[in-house]
Amino acid sequence: MKGKIGVFICECGPNIAEKVDVDKIVDEAAALPGVAFVAKHKLLCSEDGKKFLKEQIEEHGLTRLVIAACSPKAHESTFMKVCEEAKCNSHLFQMANIREHCAWIVENKEAATEKAIRYVKAAWRRVGYHEPLAKKEIAVNPDVLVIGGGITGIEASLLLAHADRKVYLIEKSDALGGKVNEFEKIFKNMENTADMLAGKISDVEKNSAIEVFTNSSIEEVVGFLGNFTVTVNKKGERTEIRTGTIVVATGYDSFDPLKAPKYGYGKVDNIYTGREFEVLNKSGKIVGKDGKTPQSVAIINCVGREEMGYCSGVCCLSSIKFARYIKEKLPETEVVNFYREMTLPDKGYQKFFEDTQEKGVNFIRVKSVTVDNSDKGPMITWQNDNGDEHRNVDMVILSAAMTAVNDAETIADMLKISRDETGFFLEEHQKLAPVSTATEGVFIAGCAQGPKNIKESLVQAGAVAGRILSLLIPGKKLEPEVRTSYISEAYCIGCRMCLEVCNYGAICFDALKHVSVVNEIICRGCGNCVGSCPSGAVQTKQFKDIQIHQEVVEVLR
């Protein structure tokens, strides 16, 4: 056994002491080769206990440590800190959980003691095979690159720039503002968009910390959190940008109604997609292709919902907004809205809906609806409990689902981030981490993450700013995980199974040597790669085969 091993057994008050014969463990441990010192303590995690631990380590010059106490979840970090204070590498330490695994669940005291002894021996044997791991520190670049100059990208850029971060804002079109540009008003308050948007855009233009690239797209991304290099292509002219984090705010596309022929888009006259109608409305005159003012308009919700398999959560409200546009400009025009489920989440929207009903808009729930040409203009056929019904209208508006942008896949590949079955970018955790991704340093916000309305997009923009500001602090170095995986060049045969299973994009393939290589700064030591490598060329520090084997051997002996 290498080094001088110290074994400490915590009684955890009566919790362990009453159910496990601690003295017996002490005796057994003392007899183990390489064990230089054994002691028990009433409560090791207490201030007094930690002091005791530190003193003993120093006094006996212990180089490896076994602590038999509670679950590592509870106090591993506590004791690792003590190790550091006592100048004993905190990775030459192993914890044996003799409380949750023994004292609290094994009735018979002898059995509990026997099990506890095995645990302690296992930890003792394992710790002999531990290797000291040194903390790593890497300098980081605090700048941010934001992809997408829509409302979300703008908001994020402004917040970050205000916190003195250099921001590169990449927009593929020739102007900032994104889809919101097309809207005359925002539901539910029907305020003018222009005022709000124009203000933000001019703020961006005024802010010297924000460098805007219009007509630009990203071409290549290399590096990792704190040290990305992004190649931006502006009309063929390439710029290399070094940045610490990347925000994907690429927004959404609208479902193409041609993919759902039943709505008659393309064959029926005077049929508009929601976005076409926004433009039409913004032009000031709501008229059909024939230039005539419509006497009756049908608004159809959920166009593309079945096809895409999700509810965009916004279309119902846009439809109501469209109805309001019409009622404001053409009070006499009849408006009929065909919907399936009226989705009005959040506290304010039901009222918006009811007010609109009062303005005489007719809402009809349907099971399905189709649009066809007829000599009297577009004909709507809908089905509900009373069977099929028909009517003609002068104009049809299709409120289409929001979908992932068409170049989402390219972007995902470049940034090594995933997409979910809906095609939108996949968040790190669907509940707890909505704006981060599995790739550290790459964030998503707004409709790039999933369909949502303006206020939620803005919230996510703020969230991204928050995540970045609290993650990368100028001058502060990053401490990457030290229990990472590494690949033996000699044994790797380059089957790339590990690349497939790495969630963090931490492994790349060296085509020249024909071997896979782990980037230990990105690696989080999850061990997927180890499991996938048939020849054992991959190992994870602190979880090497030998370490685990030794532990198991001892437990099962």
Next chain:
Amino acid sequence: MKGGILNPDNGFEAAVKNFLKDVMEKADIDALLLPFKNAVGDSFEWRLVTADKLAEASVVPPVIAVNGARALSSITRSGKSAMKIAALMRPCEARAAIELSKLNQCDLEPVVLISMDCPGAMPLQDYIADPEKVEKEFEHAAREWNNELIRPICRMCDIFTCTESTWCDADIHVALPETENNAVAFISNTDKGREVLEKVGIGREEELGDWQKKMNARIEERKAARKKAREELKQHVTGLNSLSDTFGSCINCQVCRSVCPVCYCRQCLFNSVKVHYAPDDYLLQAESKGTMKFTPDTLLFQTGRMTHMSVSCVGCGACEDCCPMDIKVAQIFSIAADETQKLFDYIPGKRDAPPPLRVYNEQELKEYET
């Protein structure tokens, strides 16, 4: 089943060779990978050759000395080249090649993979001992489709051809003469295969009714044989004890894995220092029973190898051919493989089916959840 038909003037071997010649000329292929008898005639070897060497090739050799997939892998595994290759091999070898391509150990892009109806192969060691005798036996076996003479693993092989019921994903499959006029049929399974056949002018699709009937009949026989074999072999592999008896005579030479086409590791985990432990470990282990087999890893190796490769096992029999202790490795592995492959409903050698380990399927292995 449809395919393009060639009417051979002097035997099907010649027909296939002519076909390959055409392929090289008309489908701009630079090289052929084929089995040849070696220089001293005591075994067979793979050679990458130009058209002029075609004559000496043996289209269906009596033994599989080296699995064709390993040959193809060693050529295409590292680096790139403009060279286009047509490779002719048995279905199990072709399937292994496709399996290896999924594991990035073989590049099929520059390869036209051609498989042929396989009457089975003879035990390698028998052939080495007495080539003439075994060659005669093979001729008979191939002519009569006599299952008695061929290797046990071949007797229970039901993917020896390419019909609707038993696919084989080589680009082109060569159907041995079964029609009265001894016609050889060429079936395309992929677009690449289709193009090639069109280029050599046998793209036309003709019905292969009676050939298929005959094959289907044999497939049924083989399926039955396999079922029977499974019943017999089960006892040898159920439970650790029977396993350790079955592999009791294993001397851990690991030739099975080094000749296995899908065991592609550079260094086997079970042949590495990772299975070496400190002397006192061994003593402690021995003490628990008073004695222990030393070194203890033979069974670990066998079961470990099984878990690593059984999803990809094509049952080519290379392992059994080479085992110095005459263990029924191939038969046992192939039966075990059936189970694991069923588990992920995965068919090794099927194109565009990713290896189970690579794909996460929310609904899989539910039965193992608690």
Next chain:
Amino acid sequence: MMPQVITIKKSAEEGIKEFCKVLLQSKKVAGVLALTRKNRSAYYSLVTDPAKMDETTPLAPVMPANAATLLSRLTWEEGPPQPIAAVVRPCEERAFIERIKLQQGTFKNLYIISMTCGGVFPLKLLAQGEIENNLPQYYASLNKAETVENIRDVCKGCVHFIPCNADFTIDMLGRNNDSECAMVVNTDRGEELIKGIEYSIEKRDTPLLRGHEDKKMKGLIEHREKVGEQFYGEYHFGEPGMAGLSSALYKCVGCHSCSRACPICYCNLCNFNSEQHDTRFSKFASQLRKSGSVRVPPDTMLFHIGRLNHVSISCVGCGMCEDVCPVNIPLGTLFSEISKALQSIFDYVSGKNPDEDIPVSTFEEEELTQVQ
């Protein structure tokens, strides 16, 4: 000095078991490594419980693996914590000595029990369950100090059947061991070990164990030298150089079993399995352009030549390589004969003298003048 001889009133095999039992009971050793053969299977056992010695068959004339490899693992790195005894054949012991020179093991806490060796049967015989039937004639020929039929070819040509560095040696050749056997204590540490063990230990001034100078043994050695060469000849390695060599190696399937079974091949990752020997696709293309025909997989010949270079100076001719070869290439004879020639150039005998360095690791002004 007067060598001690332990005589046990039992047959040789039972005698060794008895002796090992005593060593275990008296805690002189913590474990014994000995062969166990059960009908078609044979393997080494690490025995710690004296009673379990009965299950072993230390003298079974088979070699499932060369024990030298196992001894390396058993003595890795500073040797076992407590003493261990191992019953091994002379070629296994010699191989282990070579491995020690290559830092792959140590004699520390390890005691070697060996025997004057009658050779072993090929693994095929074991696999076919033919050992039992062959045992009577095996021991018969042994008693007459003659070469046994059906043993490995290399054994038939082996002249190193007398162990040189074993701590204990059972005298087998030219001696009836059915009811009583004698074990010679060759080393001081051997004598140390058996101190305090009650046994009829006689001391005699004339060595009981027949050395190389003994007439019977001389005869056997001379006979075997001829046999070896004869075999070498038979295998038409007759033609010198590549031609002859390749004629034997054509059928190699490149499985590298020989290297894995070889006690001298100690590399973790054989150079010939390493990335350096991956032939790139483009190379095949250029080769094809040159010759119009490329053997695949390539370099199977090169592998054997490379291995000859690497191991022949230490090769002990145990014949494992030949036994595991799936296509029956007579590697054993080939390697042992070539090694014999090579070693004689440096007048070095592999595994004979632990204190003698491997020639490649030494430099002498005056060596290999003939090649200059």
Next chain:
Amino acid sequence: MKKNVLVIGAGIAGMETSLMLAKAGRKVYLVEKSPIIGGNIIKCEDVFPNLECATCMVSPIQQEVLKNENIDLLMLSRVTAVRGEAGDFTVTVEKKARYVDLVDCIGCGECFEPCPVVLKNEFEQGLMDRKAIYLPCAGSLPNVPAIDTDNCLRFKGEDCQACKEACVFEAINFDEEDETREVKVSAIVVATGFTIFPVAEGGKYGYGSYADTYTSWEFERLFASNGPTGGEIRKKNGEPPKSVAVIHCVGREEKGYCSTICCMSSLKFVHYLKKKIENISVTEFYKDMCSPGKRYDKFYREIESTGVDFKRFDTIEVTSDNGSAAVKYRQNGKEATVSADMVILSLGLEPQRDSKELAEVLGVPCDTNGFFKEENDEYAVVDSTKKGIFVVGCAQAPKDVQTSIAQAQSAAGKILSLL
């Protein structure tokens, strides 16, 4: 001055904001009125739509909050006064004594048994009892009990110290005193969360009148593995239910808004029921299926595929009908009745009862629904009408965990950027 931040409410949103600010080096005062942290989410066994274990999901965050040195966690506390303006607030926090030492106590629970006072456990919706020294539920964090002084005999003048005697760690200290803290902060985040619509007993939903009618929270606890039945879904008579009616939108008419998450949690209840009880029949009564966002429709389909009867209603009424419940519902003028032996009311979300007072203390208004009012409810939702005061999570409006977290992070973002 140091840019400290005050966060009110240690639910999922409050914890997230606090952690982010703390990681960015800000000192955070996290004020929580209860003796534990985690908020409403820890009432749930699983969360929709991924059906992940809620407590397992949240406990790492709780652990982090407890460990983080930049977070000053003030439990059993409430904010009573706020002076000053953005960048320079002075906040008065009144902190009740816990009487159990957070360091010395290891949460062994030895003190519960001897306590003579038996009370209904509010956290468990009164479905089980607790003592005067108590933890709301097993696995509470911090795992340190508190003494309920309104009911503890000692604080009623009797000389009881049963708990103190039972504690081998001498963690209980009756002399601990309430304190009033004044903290200076540059920003305030309100994350006080929500409570559920108080369904009237004996009303049309049969609550109280039909014994086996449960509120969503009661049912969450009924299924919780650390709950009163250890996760066994049982009727009052101890039998497992055979048929269950889940009623959506309870309280929607009254409140006049859709609470966004009830449809999904109602679907989650189906998963609970099917998981525990074989071939149970479940009927979901709903108005409009609210499944916004990229995942919820899929969840809807998945639950539907397990075999559920979905019935749309305009009006609904639950009555007791010899031993089982009769659910009478009307849609498009048509009326029908379904009988069930358990009824679950999926209740709407509403602001915390005390949010009015808090609003006054902070000097910010509430909207007509009683939620905190935003600067602009369409594009500045985490800003209150008063600079420097932010509102996140369900204190602003009903929403799911994902959106709450996003708001929490957003508020942190704005603070780190602007204040």
